Amino acid sequence: VEQGCDASVLLDDDDASNFTGEKSAAPNANSLRGFEVIDSIKSKLEAACPGVVSCADILAVTARDSVATLGGPTWTVELGRRDSTTASFSNANTDLASPLMNLDELISVFSKKGFTEKEMVALSGSHTTGKARCLLFRNRIYNETNIDSEFAKSIQSNCPSSGGADNLSPLDDGSPVIFDNSYFKNLVNNKGLLHSDQALFNGGSMDSQVATYSENPITFYVDFANAMVKMGNLSVLTGTDGEIRTNCRKVN
Numbered sequence: 001v002e003q004g005c006d007a008s009v010l011l012d013d014d015d016a017s018n019f020t021g022e023k024s025a026a027p028n029a030n031s032l033r034g035f036e037v038i039d040s041i042k043s044k045l046e047a048a049c050p051g052v053v054s055c056a057d058i059l060a061v062t063a064r065d066s067v068a069t070l071g072g073p074t075w076t077v078e079l080g081r082r083d084s085t086t087a088s089f090s091n092a093n094t095d096l097a098s099p100l101m102n103l104d105e106l107i108s109v110f111s112k113k114g115f116t117e118k119e120m121v122a123l124s125g126s127h128t129t130g131k132a133r134c135l136l137f138r139n140r141i142y143n144e145t146n147i148d149s150e151f152a153k154s155i156q157s158n159c160p161s162s163g164g165a166d167n168l169s170p171l172d173d174g175s176p177v178i179f180d181n182s183y184f185k186n187l188v189n190n191k192g193l194l195h196s197d198q199a200l201f202n203g204g205s206m207d208s209q210v211a212t213y214s215e216n217p218i219t220f221y222v223d224f225a226n227a228m229v230k231m232g233n234l235s236v237l238t239g240t241d242g243e244i245r246t247n248c249r250k251v252n
Contacts, residue, residue: 011087082239121206128178
């Protein structure tokens, strides 16, 4: 059961056993990071109570704590997940949302996992923090028309028309670190960094939802927290399924 809340994404590639994990899949490569933070938490937990806390639970809790620490909402994380013993490079490539997607494609990807359109917009609000690579928004800032021209120019200074593929720019130019509703305010002003961001507010069916979140941070927080609980319950392994990994990067 890959693509669930089962820590499959933490597994490293293993040349010896010819295993390819999800880290190198297109949506994750050079974008997902911070794995050493999970390693540190895991090693402390293993020293204190070995074989009890899964890597999947660590991921679920750190997601919540990161959001709360950055000023966002908190929620109750249900615990008891177990870790996958495999991963799926191909599923990661086909099932995860791409920064190049249009609204109908985004709705479809989230719908496959059981999320409503409203939940999709709420979860996209996680782009109120974090950064993206120049490679993934270069076409938008040079060629798309539904973008604020001053904003495009300011981003171009760090993302040339060629080269600099790994140069990073904040997903939320308004308050790049804080978890707030600035992301949605950006979209209303055509300042979405990724094509998939601006697709949420581009004359389509989600415009009113984006506008609501841009004006009502508490509404966004409540919807985001509820959607994160739902995501944390996605295809979890419990009971005798999976395992409790000793090292989050490899199966026992």
